[in-house]
Amino acid sequence: MDNHELRTRFSGLTTAHVADGCLRAGVPLRCAPAALRAVEPGDRLAGRVLPARHVGSVDIFLEAYQSAEPGDVLVVDNGGRLDEACVGDLVVLEAQGAGLAGLVVWGLHRDTADVRAIGLPLFSLGATPAGPQRLDPRPADALDTATVGGWPVGRADLVLGDDDGVLFLPSDRADEVLSVAESIRDTERRQADRIRAGDTLRAQVRFADYLAARRDRPALTFREHLRAVGGAIEE
Numbered sequence: 423m424d425n426h427e428l429r430t431r432f433s434g435l436t437t438a439h440v441a442d443g444c445l446r447a448g449v450p451l452r453c454a455p456a457a458l459r460a461v462e463p464g465d466r467l468a469g470r471v472l473p474a475r476h477v478g479s480v481d482i483f484l485e486a487y488q489s490a491e492p493g494d495v496l497v498v499d500n501g502g503r504l505d506e507a508c509v510g511d512l513v514v515l516e517a518q519g520a521g522l523a524g525l526v527v528w529g530l531h532r533d534t535a536d537v538r539a540i541g542l543p544l545f546s547l548g549a550t551p552a553g554p555q556r557l558d559p560r561p562a563d564a565l566d567t568a569t570v571g572g573w574p575v576g577r578a579d580l581v582l583g584d585d586d587g588v589l590f591l592p593s594d595r596a597d598e599v600l601s602v603a604e605s606i607r608d609t610e611r612r613q614a615d616r617i618r619a620g621d622t623l624r625a626q627v628r629f630a631d632y633l634a635a636r637r638d639r640p641a642l643t644f645r646e647h648l649r650a651v652g653g654a655i656e657e
Contacts, residue, residue, distance in 0.1 A: 437584050454587055476529065480513055490521065513525075527545065
């Protein structure tokens with residue numbers, strides 16, 4: 423799935439829909455830790471992962487941009503460090519000029535006001551004025567893989583972000599997962615419309631029937647019941 427198709431498909435979804443789609447499709451769920459948030463609330467991003475492991479200098483990002491395709495998302499691995507910012511306004515501005523769809527930083531950023539003015543979505547663990555005061559040896563695979571919250575990601579992965587957070591998908595399963603997510607979204611929208619019209623969620627999912635069945639089968643789970651009746655409030 424290319425970046426344009428991914429953005430189009432994700433425009434009608436949330437990361438919550440996609441997370442449920444992963445579970446339903448049997449795709450491992452790789453969500454970034456909850457602390458990773460958009461600098462500007464309401465920002466969204468979707469694109470192929472462009473990984474870069476930061477070792478103290480911005481040259482790694484500039485080199486990554488050399489091989490970027492329009493709509494890619496720079497995923498920066500700074501080990502989740504909270505003592506330095508590894509991305510600032512110039513890196514973000516250069517990413518915008520290179521046609522990237524945004525940045526995900528497993529670490530901190532700075533120049534927040536300028537970053538917001540640029541308008542390119544940036545997700546990070548927060549901000550600090552301090553820049554790097556180190557220059558570590560560069561791993562040979564610094565542009566091949568990145569790790570975010572314990573999840574390894576690379577060019578074969580896609581990244582999605584919104585107000586609920588960030589998650590990663592294998593590109594070869596994306597069409598399947600997004601199709602399932604769209605189905606879940608449509609079911610939930612129908613359920614919400616019925617609740618607004620006075621048809622309670624308990625009635626829709628035949629909750630009384632579930633309680634009665636559970637008395638006879640104590641091991642029956644609500645998720646099993648939901649699958650039987652076509653509900654979508656849980657995977």
